Amino acid sequence: MAVNKYASFLQTIESEWRQIPSYEQLVKHFSVAKIRRHKRLFDWLLDTKLVAVDSELKKENAEQNQILQILRNAKVSPQMGLVIGSFLEKLMLQNQNGQLSLRTIRLYIRTATSLANHCAIKKHTLPTQSDIDSFLEAFPGHRASAYRFVTYLRAKAICCLWIGKPSRAVAKSKHEAKLKKRLFMCLSKLKRGVSHAKIDWKYWALQYFHGIDPKSSRKLVQSITGIVDGEGVLYIHMGKKLWIPNVDISIVA
Template sequence: MPAGRKSECEVCQWQSLFRKRLAINVKGFSSERIAGLFIQFGEWLLSRSGANKAALSINGHYRFFRTVDASWDAIPSYEQLLRHFGAAGLRKAENPMRFLTETGVVTVSAQLRDRHTELRRIAEILLEPTDSWSAQLLSEYVYVLKARMEQGDTNLRSVRLAARAAANLLKSAQLKLGALPTQKTLESFWRRSPGQVAAVTGFIGHLNKRHGLELQVKPDARWLCQARRQKAERELVAMLSEIADDDFERRWIVKGLAYFHDVARASRRKLVFQSQEYRGVAGYSVTYEEKILWVPSASSYQYGDHSSRVISTLRRNP
């Protein structure tokens, strides 16, 4: 035993502190069943984490059990816990939930958890519009989507993705009270967010049907291809003014693949590349789906007002 510890070693000291805190916390419960379960949890935590971590964390875990004690006199079903704490709240209570699951007190349902998460995200999207008119248009559309879901024509994730695209369009349009999106505002949205063209078609169709509009639901393929390329160019130019970090090189190559080779959503983690000059221009040789593609490096561009022109020139003359 190290000097200065008198008659108690370090392990015994932490165990004593843990027992003291556990005994104090148990007195805070009104339900004997919850109190007994908390004592079982304490022993489980002690065996899993050791006396040190258990002593330091037991007070924090007490708050979860105290909330359960205040709301129910026994551990409720997973669905009730999910409704009360939310998926994020249950993730924070990782150890109590693991204990309840391992001991068979609670049966976790991944399906219920995913459903609750999607519903929460949809509710958050519905709160995004800053004006009542846009909020009304979005709410009407989500109501229609949920009715389709009840009929089995779509699922909750698709409802959330469609609602997200609709909210983004309404934010971009900045509608005045009673006004509706025009083809011009729609094309502006397409140009800025070509990746959401498919997701927003349902909302445009809904507006046409509900409000008697005749908006073009989708742009033609050539227009969309050009819009994607222009967006990729803007993103490359914006990166030229960034301060390079450890991930800059991979992010640059992903954007470069999208602009120079029309490769959408390349994975940064799976990139295989090496530095290689081409016609005297610094760049990277990239292996993508068994093809060798070349992307110029950020250092090969002129920084300043002409960056966009230089990038466009390199695309025309790779």
């Protein structure tokens, strides 16, 4: 079966070029993914220096394949599919002009299809303002990419949508919930006997109880300035006293 597979590959090369083509020609015709399925043969071409890999071209082709895979996996309405296709054409034109990388395009398309999938769950053919708001509430990390897609929808008069500034209160609440989750993870690690659990606890506790930024929190934990008492540790940061409780195995016993 392997012989037949390689034979088919070689026959295609013979019929297309009648000689060993360049790496660029191979990638354009077969794609990096398909070449990878003929690894032994391709390794031989490399070893004999009949073909030389173009790393940048390989990376670009991989990005293109990922974009296509995202589109294939998207469960969107036909109308939304046309919109995303048009959006992709605009992005690819900017790529050809050197304005956008394929990686950035992949991020934009992933967000556009994720938003479309989010709309499909609500039985909406095109996104509504409530779809945008709920999507960004669930996936705040997509805000920058979503802004590009929403701007495109508005410019094409497809949808009149806007991305407002995130609520500080909501952002703060989510951040605190994330830190709290980290603290509970430290408790779990301590119960399992993970050696660095106590250090992690101090790192996250300074952020949770006192709002210290991660960089300063790390410096404080790594320093020897902490004053240990029977129930916790006291740190001095920018003239302020920051006390955090000890994490104890009895808490999670």
